[in-house]
Amino acid sequence: MSAFEPDAHLVDDTYPVTELPLCQLRLMDDSRFPWLVLVPRRPGVSEVFELDEADQQQLWREATRVGQTLKAALQGDKLNIASLGNMVAQLHVHVIVRHRRDAAWPGPVWGHGERETYDLDGLAAMRGRILAQVEGLDL
Amino acid sequence: MSAFEPDAHLVDDTYPVTELPLCQLRLMDDSRFPWLVLVPRRPGVSEVFELDEADQQQLWREATRVGQTLKAALQGDKLNIASLGNMVAQLHVHVIVRHRRDAAWPGPVWGHGERETYDLDGLAAMRGRILAQVEGLDL
Numbered sequence: 102m103s104a105f106e107p108d109a110h111l112v113d114d115t116y117p118v119t120e121l122p123l124c125q126l127r128l129m130d131d132s133r134f135p136w137l138v139l140v141p142r143r144p145g146v147s148e149v150f151e152l153d154e155a156d157q158q159q160l161w162r163e164a165t166r167v168g169q170t171l172k173a174a175l176q177g178d179k180l181n182i183a184s185l186g187n188m189v190a191q192l193h194v195h196v197i198v199r200h201r202r203d204a205a206w207p208g209p210v211w212g213h214g215e216r217e218t219y220d221l222d223g224l225a226a227m228r229g230r231i232l233a234q235v236e237g238l239d240l
Numbered sequence: 241m242s243a244f245e246p247d248a249h250l251v252d253d254t255y256p257v258t259e260l261p262l263c264q265l266r267l268m269d270d271s272r273f274p275w276l277v278l279v280p281r282r283p284g285v286s287e288v289f290e291l292d293e294a295d296q297q298q299l300w301r302e303a304t305r306v307g308q309t310l311k312a313a314l315q316g317d318k319l320n321i322a323s324l325g326n327m328v329a330q331l332h333v334h335v336i337v338r339h340r341r342d343a344a345w346p347g348p349v350w351g352h353g354e355r356e357t358y359d360l361d362g363l364a365a366m367r368g369r370i371l372a373q374v375e376g377l378d379l
Contacts, residue, residue, distance in 0.1 A: 181326070183320070208326070
């Protein structure tokens with residue numbers, strides 16, 4: 102079995118934030134939405150059901166808890182959690198805090214308009230907010 | 241606490257298929273995609289994290305297992321699992337079997353083109369296939 106590495110497309114589109122017990126937590130480089138991507142550190146997996154039962158539970162637990170705390174911190178209106186993977190085969194879960202005033206509301210974020218990448222200050226600020234929230238979590 | 245009832249929009253857009261241990265299993269009335277909607281029978285809940293821990297695990301378990309068996313039965317290329325809820329506040333999880341030849345591939349199904357509703361024969365056939373798969377599941 103080869104070692105875990107995030108897919109090249111994920112590396113291009115997202116920034117690493119921290120390591121959770123199962124997943125690498127990454128931030129989508131789109132400042133229009135607080136948009137996290139959780140990538141289980143398991144090589145060769147593309148569907149949730151290909152993980153063993155304990156990993157499946159841990160994946161959803163990490164996605165749900167990280168989403169819950171970030172939605173509260175950012176005063177979001179709704180949480181979106183999704184495993185799609187039509188474009189990038191490596192298993193990853195999107196966790197997005199949605200606001201009624203955001204660019205894509207009430208539609209989904211995927212494929213909506215043009216991405217607005219972070220500048221360095223914006224990236225540092227968002228990374229800091231995420232880290233501050235995630236550090237206290239029981240995962 | 242009021243009793244569980246599916247949201248009126250879900251009733252309009254989907255057909256009931258069967259009852260799982262936690263969720264009502266419904267079929268989206270769009271014959272372009274094998275598209276299920278799982279609605280936990282818990283009133284007043286709109287986010288996954290508002291369920292208790294056991295219900296959260298059961299929800300993801302039902303979504304993942306139903307998706308796995310249906311993907312295999314329909315020879316799907318990818319499974320999409322998503323909790324969005326931007327339009328319908330009542331908690332529900334989408335489970336969609338995707339094919340590389342389907343109308344929206346590789347984009348998401350939400351908001352893609354015009355819905356193609358089932359005719360009665362097509363609906364009966366799809367319901368039958370889903371029921372045959374779901375009956376044997378350990379949920």
